[in-house]
Amino acid sequence: MLDEETERLHELIGPVRFVLFDFDGPICRLFAGHSAEDVAKDLVRRLAGLGLHGLLTDDERRQPDPYVVLRAVDRRRPRSDLVEELEELLTQQELKAVASAWPTPHVDPLIRTWTALGARLAVTTNNSPRAVHTYLTSRGLLECFAPHIHGRTQDLRLLKPDPHCLRRALSALGADPKSALMIGDAPTDLAAARRAGVGFLGYARNPRKARLLRDAGGAALVSSLEPVLRCLRGGRR
Incomplete structure (x- = not known):
């Protein structure tokens, strides 16, 4: 008999033919060795250097x-x-962070296994596609995704929770949303998946992440990708 978690995963994953991965979280911890808070401070300092300190509220200046x-x-x-200048500054910081990013446990074999089973994969992220491309190349995973890397554009209104990057991926893959699954770790991922009509599996590496996803209405959550990998390798009953 399958345990309850495995049963739920089989039901969720069974019909999936297209998998949309968020990047920072499900694939790696991009800022594991390069603080996102420091990057935010760099952006604030750049604004101050341009004499635009007052463009942000006090609360926004303190955001990590x-x-x-x-x-x-x-x-x-x-x-x-x-905005273009700040977006490029963020991109450069993301590229720098790739060198010290931590791979999410079990994700590399999960990506390779899903690919071997015939699923088609894409990355749908608010991060720079240049950083994603660099990271995946460093892990030997680019061929599992390329050319389907859909990341941040200079139109920041289209960042998740807007479903723009998911819809771009679905269109490029020729995918029916009903046969697609997104793996994400934030409420914005869940909201974008819902708006795109795509199934969602939440990856919550700690209780805070899990609480945020549950509060947003996320029903299917895992704290590790290992049971997902085990489910794929074990096949369906």
Whole structure:
């Protein structure tokens, strides 16, 4: 007999033919050795250096998340040279972080196993596609995804929870959303998957992540990708 968790995974994964991975979280911890908070501070310092300290609220300046800073600037200076400059600065920091990123346990064999079983994979992320490409190349995983890497564009309104990158992936893959699954670790991933009509599996590496996903309505959660890999390798009953 399969245990309850494995049974749920079989039901969720069985019909899947297309898998959309978020990047930072399910594939790796991008800022494991390169603090995202430091990146946010770099963006704030750049604004101050340009004499634009007042463009952010006090709360926004204290945020440890660079995306909060970037989105705030984009709301006030949409599609401006300033937003383009800050987005490129973030991209350079993400590229730098790749060298010290930690692979998510079990994800490399999971990616290779799903590919070997005939699933088609894509990355759908708010990170720079250049950083994703660099990381996947370093792990020998690029061929499992290329050319289906759909990341941040300079139109920041299209970041998740907007489903834009998921819809781009589905279109490029020729995929029916009903046969696709997204693996993500944030409520924004869950919201984007729902809006794209795609199934969702939450990866929560700690209780805080799990709580955020549950509060957002995420029903299918795993704290490790190992049972997903085991489910694929064991096959269906």
